[in-house]
Structures are given as C-alpha cells and as structure tokens.
Amino acid sequence: MSNIPDRESIIAAHERVAPFIHRTPVYTCESLNKITGANLFFKCENFQKVGAFKARGGMNAILSLSSEERKSGVATHSSGNHAQAVALAAKENGVKAYIVMPSNSATVKKAAVLGYGAELIECEPTLQAREETLQTVVEKTGATLVHPYDDHRIVEGQSTAAKELIEDVNEKLDFILTPVGGGGMLSGASLAAHYFSTGTKVIGCEPSGADDAYRSFKSKKLVPQINPQTIADGLRTSLGKKPFEIIMRHTEDILLADDAETIAAMQMIWERMKIVVESSSSVPLAALIRNKDQFAGKNVGIVISGGNVDLKELPF
Amino acid sequence: MSNIPDRESIIAAHERVAPFIHRTPVYTCESLNKITGANLFFKCENFQKVGAFKARGGMNAILSLSSEERKSGVATHSSGNHAQAVALAAKENGVKAYIVMPSNSATVKKAAVLGYGAELIECEPTLQAREETLQTVVEKTGATLVHPYDDHRIVEGQSTAAKELIEDVNEKLDFILTPVGGGGMLSGASLAAHYFSTGTKVIGCEPSGADDAYRSFKSKKLVPQINPQTIADGLRTSLGKKPFEIIMRHTEDILLADDAETIAAMQMIWERMKIVVESSSSVPLAALIRNKDQFAGKNVGIVISGGNVDLKELPF
Known part of the structure; x- marks a missing residue:
C-alpha cells in the first residue's frame, strides 16, 4: 500500500498545479445522452493547456x-x-x-x-x-x-482531472471512463474515485489493436504492447509498472473498442458537441456504445483526454 | 424610430426565449490574443441548440x-x-x-x-x-x-446573444464583431450594444464574394446580393430591409474578408480553441486579422455564429 500515492498526496498535487492549469468545463450533450441511453458528463481536457490532460x-x-x-x-x-x-x-x-x-x-x-x-x-x-x-x-x-506515465508524480497530476470531474458534477457518478495507454490517466482516475467518490467504478477503455492493458488486467500480469495497430496515437504505448499496480487494485474493468467504432464516436462528438477531440479521446464513448446495456440509465463521467489533431489527416 | 425594436422589446424577448435556449459560454484564448494583439471574447453560439444562434x-x-x-x-x-x-x-x-x-x-x-x-x-x-x-x-x-432575418421578432431574438455577451464579460467591450448575411445578427447586436453597452461599437464582417451589406452600408442604399461566391454558406443571402434600417443607424462599420483569410481563421479557431465552428463564424476573426491595427489592445467580442459543418467537406 505504501507504494501507491495516498489521498493527501493527490490533494497536495491538486493544490500545486491548480494555479498553472485550467479547471476545464464539464459538458453534457442531450443528443449523445439519447443515443447512448446514459447520462454523460464529459470532462473537457481538450480545453486544457497544451490541449490535453498531460x-x-x-x-x-x-x-x-x-x-x-x-x-x-x-x-x-x-x-x-x-x-x-x-x-x-x-x-x-x-x-x-x-x-x-x-x-x-x-x-x-x-x-x-x-x-x-x-x-x-x-x-x-x-x-x-x-x-x-x-x-x-x-x-x-x-x-x-520525467517518464510520461511510469512515475507517481505524473499519476498524481493526472488524477486531478477526475478529482475535478467528481467535484463539479452535482450527481453521484456511477462510472468514470478514461482512455488507457501508459496508464497515467486511468490509474490517477482510479485513485481519485477511490479517495473522493466511494462507489464510483473506474473503467479503462483501450483500442482493440493496442490491448496490452486489457490483457495485463485480465491475466493479472504486465504484458508489453508490441506492434500496436490503432489510429489512437496517444494509446500505442505499453502500460507502465506503477500505473499497473494501481489499476490492479482500484480499476473496475478494461473495455475495448475497434478503430471503426472509435472513428464513429469521434465524429459523433465533433458533430453533436462541436468540440475538437483526438481519436484517443473517443475510445471511451466507443466502448460505452459497444457495451450500452451496462451503462443504461447510469451517470457516466468520460474524460476527454485531448484535442490535438492534424486537421489535414482526419479519419472521416 | 418607432419602427425599430426598443429596449423593452429586447428585454422581453430575452425573458421569453431564455428558458428554451442555452446561455452559451464566452471563451477566451491566450494564443489567439497573442496572434491578434487584441483581447478577444468569443460568444460560442456553436454550442447553442441546433448548433447556431438562429x-x-x-x-x-x-x-x-x-x-x-x-x-x-x-x-x-x-x-x-x-x-x-x-x-x-x-x-x-x-x-x-x-x-x-x-x-x-x-x-x-x-x-x-x-x-x-x-x-x-x-x-x-x-x-x-x-x-x-x-x-x-x-x-x-x-x-x-417566419422570415429568416427580415422580421423584428427574429432581430429581437438574435440580439439576445450580444446582450448575454455584454452581460457575461466583466470588462467593457470596445467592439463587437459579428458575421453579416441577412443582417439579423448584426442588427440585433447593434441594438443590444446601443441599449445595454453605450460606446461599444458593433461591426459587421462579410465575405468579399458576397459583399452586399458592405456596398449597401457604404452607399446608404440597399443593394441586393446577386450570384454570391463564398465558402461561407450562411452569408450568401441578401441583407434584409428591416435589418438594413437598424444597421444604418446603429452599426459602426462593415469589414470584408476573402475566403482564404476566412479558411485560415477557421483553422486557427479549430486548432487553438478546439471548437468546431462554421466558415461563416470565422469571417469576423479573419476581418479582425486583416485590420489588426484597428483592434490592437482593444476588448473585442466576437459572435461565433454556429458550428454546423459537413465534416466530409472541410476546406483545409
């Protein structure tokens, strides 16, 4: 237990970074609620500095x-x-x-x-x-x-996005969905829910073509990602050891989505919410739509991880 | 004067529509402030119901x-x-x-x-x-x-966007820039500034390839738009009589932008602000950049008119 960031270290990280980052808005979208049958709350880290939760x-x-x-x-x-x-x-x-x-x-x-x-x-x-x-x-x-994810200072920093999401949604969240690549965001969100929103289940969402976190989670053994094949360029990395340890303790599940589903979800977000999001950010909505029944009628927080796209290379 | 909506009719329209519309956010963007040298306040009507101020x-x-x-x-x-x-x-x-x-x-x-x-x-x-x-x-x-713009009920409704922009920006706006097509938004914004923010100058921004409002304003005589050539599909219409009457009294000026400038401004907004906006919505930023000196150091409100684009037909 001593190896995992505690409640106080996350509160301290939030106080440390707060003056330097945006407290990004949480958006809702009636038409995506209709399509999914869930009550979605999007934490818009695409509006964060540098265009991402990182x-x-x-x-x-x-x-x-x-x-x-x-x-x-x-x-x-x-x-x-x-x-x-x-x-x-x-x-x-x-x-x-x-x-x-x-x-x-x-x-x-x-x-x-x-x-x-x-x-x-x-x-x-x-x-x-x-x-x-x-x-x-x-x-x-x-x-x-400064490792991009296999570092507790990074995990603590990323956890502040889910912490704000929990604080800014008036209703109790049944789930929080985040993308998972190296695991910094997923492990951070899992800790934030554990410490600040008991009962909120955190689920990682991963491209089928880069499913090392899924395989690691299911086999309880860290499996490296070799030759990932996915449009979600932010999620091609291997899950880190430190995030994996936290995920095994505090994450509810990992769900997969194919690239075609991710592209469809991305287009839905652009067209319905009028925001620019990366393909990596669209994996959670894709996974939710694939597993619709599980989330029907539930309050679901979704972390929109970033909005840095090459407008000349859009997939739709 | 009796022909022009008065202060009370705009307040009444706002009270009437408020329960049915979104009070859209006002966004700022450090990097666009740097590029333009002005303090920009974007009224994001792309987040409005139906994706537009209409x-x-x-x-x-x-x-x-x-x-x-x-x-x-x-x-x-x-x-x-x-x-x-x-x-x-x-x-x-x-x-x-x-x-x-x-x-x-x-x-x-x-x-x-x-x-x-x-x-x-x-x-x-x-x-x-x-x-x-x-x-x-x-x-x-x-x-x-229900005419799209040549109707005072429409002008009163559109004026509520600029009214909210004025109310929600803490600083005094030196300018408000809006696109101009039929003139509903421009005339409405001009009235809102006249009644609720004395000294704020309202400027219409129009594509060079559909410059009937510009020519009408300069010649003080309503000139119809024939065979418009512009990517800004929301601005191809002819200026309406009723809006023209208001614009001649309460609008400061009309500025032009070429389509290439509008497309560049549109790409800037997508990339820097991470929001999806129509080409028509990008004309004011394009016109501001073309006339940079006029706006240097000023507080400038810009109405982002809408976000309904065909993602398969993007100009960049």
Missing part, C-alpha cells in the same frame, strides 16, 4: 523538482501530448527540456514542442528506440527523467 | 405566434441554421413547420430539419427561387411566414 502531470513533475535538479533540466519521451506538457511546464519554470519523440508523431505536436522552446530529438517509432534514445540524452545532459 | 430568433418568433396562427403552422426559407431553428422551436411548441431549403444546403443541415419532424421542400439555390417557393407553400397551407 499538462497536469507534466506541471506536477516539474514543480516537484529540487532546485538542484532544475539546473540540469528535464528529459522525456512521448508520442506527443506529454511532450508538450513537459515543454510548457519547463518553460514556465525556466527549466531546460529535452524531448524524445517518435518520428511519426503528428506535425502539429512536434511544432508545439519546438514552440515552447524545448530541444526535440526524433527517434524510430518503437518503445525500445524511445527508451534507448532517452537514456542517451539523460546520460549526456544530466537531465532528470 | 435558435434564438426562431424560438422568439414561434413563442410570439397567436393561438390562431399556431394551428396553421409556420413556413420559412433558409440555407440551413434558421431552418433547424424554426423546425426545433415549432416541434417544441407542437406547431407544424414547412421549411424551404436550397438544394445545395449541407447534408447535415437537411438531415437535422427532417429529424425535428419538419416538412422539407427543396428549391434552386437562388434567392428568387427560395422566395417564390416559400410563397407557394404559404398560399397552399395558410402557414405563417
């Missing part, structure tokens, strides 16, 4: 650095949103940031990282290449590694 | 019908959003609606009108065809004509 974890990690660590900077790898989050948080705190990104990351995400003044190092789009490149950067610069 | 005018018109008029239903012509607005308002009040739409209206707009249970009558995409078809429908059915 701003929370990145900010919490940078604010937790010692003054000694600040001097040598920070380094991380990310398919995109965490990269921007660390770059922005570093910039706002006068810290140098080295960002390793897979070469197939969205152009808009690379541009944003450069825009925040970070140093961008591209690598092959495999987990192994990312981690090796990052290791080299850390050895060369002495920068502190 | 819900306001449509609802005000239907709620103003006599019980006798309700029996024979209502009829209107529209390139899209007004059609949905009248269809929804009619449905919610148990009134039959006949909607004349140009055959080149966006598929999503036609589908929405049918979804609200209205009768859809398609016509050639010219103003003349629309008005003739509408006349035939009115003669055949006895329905009350």
Whole structure:
C-alpha cells in the first residue's frame, strides 16, 4: 500500500498545479445522452493547456523538482501530448527540456514542442528506440527523467482531472471512463474515485489493436504492447509498472473498442458537441456504445483526454 | 424610430426565449490574443441548440405566434441554421413547420430539419427561387411566414446573444464583431450594444464574394446580393430591409474578408480553441486579422455564429 500515492498526496498535487492549469468545463450533450441511453458528463481536457490532460502531470513533475535538479533540466519521451506538457511546464519554470519523440508523431505536436522552446530529438517509432534514445540524452545532459506515465508524480497530476470531474458534477457518478495507454490517466482516475467518490467504478477503455492493458488486467500480469495497430496515437504505448499496480487494485474493468467504432464516436462528438477531440479521446464513448446495456440509465463521467489533431489527416 | 425594436422589446424577448435556449459560454484564448494583439471574447453560439444562434430568433418568433396562427403552422426559407431553428422551436411548441431549403444546403443541415419532424421542400439555390417557393407553400397551407432575418421578432431574438455577451464579460467591450448575411445578427447586436453597452461599437464582417451589406452600408442604399461566391454558406443571402434600417443607424462599420483569410481563421479557431465552428463564424476573426491595427489592445467580442459543418467537406 505504501507504494501507491495516498489521498493527501493527490490533494497536495491538486493544490500545486491548480494555479498553472485550467479547471476545464464539464459538458453534457442531450443528443449523445439519447443515443447512448446514459447520462454523460464529459470532462473537457481538450480545453486544457497544451490541449490535453498531460499538462497536469507534466506541471506536477516539474514543480516537484529540487532546485538542484532544475539546473540540469528535464528529459522525456512521448508520442506527443506529454511532450508538450513537459515543454510548457519547463518553460514556465525556466527549466531546460529535452524531448524524445517518435518520428511519426503528428506535425502539429512536434511544432508545439519546438514552440515552447524545448530541444526535440526524433527517434524510430518503437518503445525500445524511445527508451534507448532517452537514456542517451539523460546520460549526456544530466537531465532528470520525467517518464510520461511510469512515475507517481505524473499519476498524481493526472488524477486531478477526475478529482475535478467528481467535484463539479452535482450527481453521484456511477462510472468514470478514461482512455488507457501508459496508464497515467486511468490509474490517477482510479485513485481519485477511490479517495473522493466511494462507489464510483473506474473503467479503462483501450483500442482493440493496442490491448496490452486489457490483457495485463485480465491475466493479472504486465504484458508489453508490441506492434500496436490503432489510429489512437496517444494509446500505442505499453502500460507502465506503477500505473499497473494501481489499476490492479482500484480499476473496475478494461473495455475495448475497434478503430471503426472509435472513428464513429469521434465524429459523433465533433458533430453533436462541436468540440475538437483526438481519436484517443473517443475510445471511451466507443466502448460505452459497444457495451450500452451496462451503462443504461447510469451517470457516466468520460474524460476527454485531448484535442490535438492534424486537421489535414482526419479519419472521416 | 418607432419602427425599430426598443429596449423593452429586447428585454422581453430575452425573458421569453431564455428558458428554451442555452446561455452559451464566452471563451477566451491566450494564443489567439497573442496572434491578434487584441483581447478577444468569443460568444460560442456553436454550442447553442441546433448548433447556431438562429435558435434564438426562431424560438422568439414561434413563442410570439397567436393561438390562431399556431394551428396553421409556420413556413420559412433558409440555407440551413434558421431552418433547424424554426423546425426545433415549432416541434417544441407542437406547431407544424414547412421549411424551404436550397438544394445545395449541407447534408447535415437537411438531415437535422427532417429529424425535428419538419416538412422539407427543396428549391434552386437562388434567392428568387427560395422566395417564390416559400410563397407557394404559404398560399397552399395558410402557414405563417417566419422570415429568416427580415422580421423584428427574429432581430429581437438574435440580439439576445450580444446582450448575454455584454452581460457575461466583466470588462467593457470596445467592439463587437459579428458575421453579416441577412443582417439579423448584426442588427440585433447593434441594438443590444446601443441599449445595454453605450460606446461599444458593433461591426459587421462579410465575405468579399458576397459583399452586399458592405456596398449597401457604404452607399446608404440597399443593394441586393446577386450570384454570391463564398465558402461561407450562411452569408450568401441578401441583407434584409428591416435589418438594413437598424444597421444604418446603429452599426459602426462593415469589414470584408476573402475566403482564404476566412479558411485560415477557421483553422486557427479549430486548432487553438478546439471548437468546431462554421466558415461563416470565422469571417469576423479573419476581418479582425486583416485590420489588426484597428483592434490592437482593444476588448473585442466576437459572435461565433454556429458550428454546423459537413465534416466530409472541410476546406483545409
């Protein structure tokens, strides 16, 4: 138990990051309630700084650095949103940031990282290449590694999104659904529900083509993600060890959605809610629609994880 | 003066429609403030019912019908959003609606009108065809004509968007910018500023390829729009007589933007603000950027008129 962030550490993280992040709105949508038969509450982290919830974890990690660590900077790898989050948080705190990104990351995400003044190092789009490149950067610069999800400071930061969702919805939530990639958001939301909304079940939603969290959860053994095939570029990473430990204790279930279902859900969100969301953000709605009966008549919080899309590469 | 809606009639319209419409949020965006050098306040009517401010005018018109008029239903012509607005308002009040739409209206707009249970009558995409078809429908059915903009009940309804914008922004607005097509929104906003925010200048923004309001305003004589060429499908209509009368008294100026500028502004709004807006809604930001110096350092309200786009036909 001692290894898992406690209630106080999440409250402290929230107080730490609150002045630097947006308290994003919770949206409802009558027409999506009709389609799904559930009462949906969307936590719109696409309106968060850097366009994604990752701003929370990145900010919490940078604010937790010692003054000694600040001097040598920070380094991380990310398919995109965490990269921007660390770059922005570093910039706002006068810290140098080295960002390793897979070469197939969205152009808009690379541009944003450069825009925040970070140093961008591209690598092959495999987990192994990312981690090796990052290791080299850390050895060369002495920068502190800020892992995108396998880090309790990140988990605590991400948990503040679900904490706000719980605080800002007047009704009791029966469920909270989040996407799951590395597991930072899912483990953070699971902790937030555990500490601040007893009885709210947290469910991770994952693309069928990158179902390592599903297989890990069902087999109770961490299975790495090899050669993921999904449009949801934020969810291609392998589940981290630290998030996995929390998920095994506090997450209710993991549900899957095919890319076609995710694309349909994404289009529904754009057309009905008039908001720009990433494909990764659309996996929970897709999974909910696939498992409609389970959620009928229930109050369901959904974390819209981000809104950074390449408008020239839309899937519909 | 007696011909123009007075302060009390706008307050009354607001009280009438308020229970039936969303009080849409006002968004700010640091990165667009940086790009433009102005302090922008976006009134997000893309989040309005039917996805556009037209819900306001449509609802005000239907709620103003006599019980006798309700029996024979209502009829209107529209390139899209007004059609949905009248269809929804009619449905919610148990009134039959006949909607004349140009055959080149966006598929999503036609589908929405049918979804609200209205009768859809398609016509050639010219103003003349629309008005003739509408006349035939009115003669055949006895329905009350609810003109999309040349009607004071509509102007009063639309004015409530700018009224709310004025009420919800804590600072004094130097300018309010709205798109101008038929003139319902622009004349309504001009009246709202006149009655509720003395000194706030209201400016209409129009596509260069459909510049009848610009030419009418400059020549002080109503010039019809013939063969409009613009991507902004909501702004192809001719300025109405009643709006023109109000605009000549209470509007500060009319600015133009080319389609390329409008598309660039639209992409900026999608990418930076993460909201889905129509091309018509992007004309004010495009015109502001074209005339940057005029707005530098000023507080500028911008009415985002709607968010109904065909995702398969995006211009970028």
